[in-house]
Amino acid sequence: MSDESILLSSLETFYNEGLITDVLDIVKRGKEATVYCCQAHPSTGTKFLAAKIYRPRQFRSFKNDAVYQEGRVILDKRLRRAVKKKTRKGRAVQFTSWVEHEFQTLNLLHAAGADVPRPIAQSGSAILMEYVGDYQLPAPMLKNVSLEPDEAHPLFDLLMGNVELWLACNIVHADLSAFNILYWKGDLKIIDFPQAVDPRLNPSAFPLLSRDIDNLCRYFARYGVHANPSGLAGELWTQFLRAEL
Numbered sequence: 001m002s003d004e005s006i007l008l009s010s011l012e013t014f015y016n017e018g019l020i021t022d023v024l025d026i027v028k029r030g031k032e033a034t035v036y037c038c039q040a041h042p043s044t045g046t047k048f049l050a051a052k053i054y055r056p057r058q059f060r061s062f063k064n065d066a067v068y069q070e071g072r073v074i075l076d077k078r079l080r081r082a083v084k085k086k087t088r089k090g091r092a093v094q095f096t097s098w099v100e101h102e103f104q105t106l107n108l109l110h111a112a113g114a115d116v117p118r119p120i121a122q123s124g125s126a127i128l129m130e131y132v133g134d135y136q137l138p139a140p141m142l143k144n145v146s147l148e149p150d151e152a153h154p155l156f157d158l159l160m161g162n163v164e165l166w167l168a169c170n171i172v173h174a175d176l177s178a179f180n181i182l183y184w185k186g187d188l189k190i191i192d193f194p195q196a197v198d199p200r201l202n203p204s205a206f207p208l209l210s211r212d213i214d215n216l217c218r219y220f221a222r223y224g225v226h227a228n229p230s231g232l233a234g235e236l237w238t239q240f241l242r243a244e245l
């Protein structure tokens, strides 16, 4: 089977479950995953859905896995041992855990009111979610957008509001940048959560949070948004530690 047909076979479950009726287009072939635009089944109440399919494990290369995996809990004792020993089974569990982790994180954040795509279903290495954009016109990454002068401040505030809400939900994105934010008709959706960490458990959470906020501040600086990234990160972190969020 070709790389492409392996990827597409993961969509069969969504088709069989009556969630999608067709696969229309590739939206983007990313580093770790390929995203497809699918025709949604009318019962989903929407026209299109995005299917993010992770590459088969052997073609993927999550950088620095350990930093992000720290603090993740695998309840099954035997599986935990397999992951530790990096057996075949262990590596498979670890891979599935990236996909499941992204889906669970989207569920939690969407329910909390965060600006993330609505998650619909997960199956194997694929996640089905709200599609941001129009047919053959997927929403661009914020990085490729020219904002109007009066848009920048409110959008920066919206993103910082999200970072704060996620932290209150015990989540740090940990790969936040203008690459992982989609812009559509003046609004934003934040995507790409597999590496998100739990700040209660992960000892790198504060540096990761600081880097996320720094990336946002750098991007918005070109639009005259003056912010103090280390001050903002420190303030949020203090509130988090005092359980004031």
Ligand SMILES: Nc1ncnc2c1ncn2[C@@H]1O[C@H](COP(=O)(O)OP(=O)(O)O)[C@@H](O)[C@H]1O
Binding pocket: 027, 028, 029, 030, 031, 032, 033, 034, 035, 050, 052, 117, 129, 130, 131, 132, 133, 138, 139, 140, 141, 179, 180, 182, 191, 192, 193
């Ligand atoms: N829900 C979505 N709607 C529209 N396009 C999406 C959606 N999710 C992802 N994309 C597109 O696919 C690209 C890759 O998705 P992403 O989750 O960032 O994975 P990765 O960067 O790991 O490959 C994004 O940059 C975006 O262009």
Ligand SMILES: [Mg+2]
Binding pocket: 030, 179, 180, 192
């Ligand atoms: Mg991405």
